[in-house]
Amino acid sequence: MKKFLLMATAFILAASCCQHKAPKxxxxxxxxxxxxxxxxxxxxxxxxxxxxxxxxxxxxxxxxxxxxxxxxxxxxxxxxxxxxxxxxxxxxxxxxxxxxxxxxxxxxxxxxxxxxxxxxxxxxxxxxxxxxxxxxxxxxxxxxxxxxxxxxxxxxxxxxxxxxxxxxxxxxxxxxSGFIEGTCEPLPEFPEQKPVTEEEAAIFDAAVGDYPMIHAQAETVASRQVSGGVEYCFTGYGLTVYVLAEEEKAPVFTQVIR
Ligand SMILES: Cc1cc2nc3c(=O)[nH]c(=O)nc-3n(C[C@H](O)[C@H](O)[C@H](O)COP(=O)(O)O)c2cc1C
CATH class of the missing domain: 3.40.50.360 (Flavodoxin domain)
Structure with a gap:
């Protein structure tokens, strides 16, 4: 009986040790x-x-x-x-x-x-x-x-x-980042930066508008397709500015990296 109890305890301990515990x-x-x-x-x-x-x-x-x-x-x-x-x-x-x-x-x-x-x-x-x-x-x-x-x-x-x-x-x-279940469609990498065209400069200006903290002109840009539109990564004046141009919406900047 004693032997059986010992074995049962060991089994329970072994089972509880290896169950996957969700992080708190x-x-x-x-x-x-x-x-x-x-x-x-x-x-x-x-x-x-x-x-x-x-x-x-x-x-x-x-x-x-x-x-x-x-x-x-x-x-x-x-x-x-x-x-x-x-x-x-x-x-x-x-x-x-x-x-x-x-x-x-x-x-x-x-x-x-x-x-x-x-x-x-x-x-x-x-x-x-x-x-x-x-x-x-x-x-x-x-x-x-x-x-x-x-x-x-x-x-x-x-x-x-x-x-x-x-x-x-x-x-x-x-x-x-794996915190909830669901599929994650990876975004394409940004290609190499290139000098901005007039059209891209206009997108930058429209996105940044008269935001008081950004006194920059875009010099180079890379863009990639994202769901619903195009994301731009502009650089200029030592700043990196991300801009989202969604279909049928005015372009907006999403963040500035200084
Ligand atoms: C004291 C102060 C400093 C701030 N500095 C920055 C800043 O350096 N860069 C920035 O992008 N926003 C800055 N902001 C704007 C806040 O980050 C922004 O309004 C934020 O969404 C406020 O969040 P809350 O409503 O949770 O307080 C600043 C706001 C305050 C009050």
Whole structure:
């Protein structure tokens, strides 16, 4: 009997050790004006993940210029805002989708506080962000530098002005990165950059319009077919600007890389 019990216990242990365990996923985000929150909620719904909003104890004024001034001071002084304690324990999760607005080309200051006060070591981090013109790439680099003991996976970013395109883009992003089931049609690579034609320069100008932060003229371009239209990758003045020209729609820029 004793022998039988021992064998049964060993069998149960062996069986439980090797069952595939789904990773535990948390969506953790800061959003000042609600745009990043929209992405966070979409992620939470699609992943069936837990979600928590990061709260600043002394919230930023809703006024844009006041936020610019306060956050600039905080970044320069390194005195970051206090956060309300998290309700969740990030140690309980395998993958953390970490969301923020881009401020001054990197993650918003409350995230700097979070990284100073929370242990993300050994975790997989998937950044997601919203921005006026761009900053996913630079935020990912900053996170990788700051969190040497975590794995920073490729993230998702969207311009606040294109938030209506987010659900479809996010769906593709989650399928292509294997977080949800579904087929992922790979996009063709961009071919080599070539000098822009007059027609392409007009597409660039129409997409960038009078956006105040981009004072550039396109010099070279590469384009590829995407579902519903053409995606352009323009360069000029040290910038890379991605533009989407969908059929029967005005061209828009999707992100600027500085
Ligand atoms: C202080 C501050 C700095 C910002 N800096 C940038 C920036 O460097 N690049 C950019 O593309 N957008 C920048 N933005 C725009 C925000 O990233 C954008 O409005 C974002 O979608 C806001 O997200 P939220 O509604 O979740 O707070 C900045 C906004 C603020 C308030």
């Amino acid at each position: 996923v948390l969506v953790l985000y800061y959003s000042q004006t609600g745009v990043t929150q929209t992405v966070a909620e979409e992620l939470q719904a699609r992943l069936g993940a837990d979600i928590e909003a990061i709260q600043v104890v002394n919230p930023y004024d809703g006024d844009f210029m006041a936020t610019i001034e306060r956050s600039r001071e905080e970044m320069e002084s390194g005195v970051y805002p206090d956060l309300a304690p998290l309700q969740v324990n990030v140690r309980d999760y395998d993958v953390i989708f970490l969301g923020f607005p881009v401020w001054f080309g990197t993650y918003a200051v409350p995230i700097a506080t979070l990284l100073n006060t929370t242990d993300f070591s050994g975790k997989k981090i998937v950044p997601f962000c919203t921005f006026g013109s761009g900053g996913l790439d630079s935020s990912e680099r900053a996170l990788a530098e700051r969190l040497g003991d975590s794995e920073i996976l490729p993230g998702y970013g969207v311009r606040a002005a294109r938030i209506e395109a987010m659900p479809a883009e996010l769906d593709r992003f989650l399928k292509c």
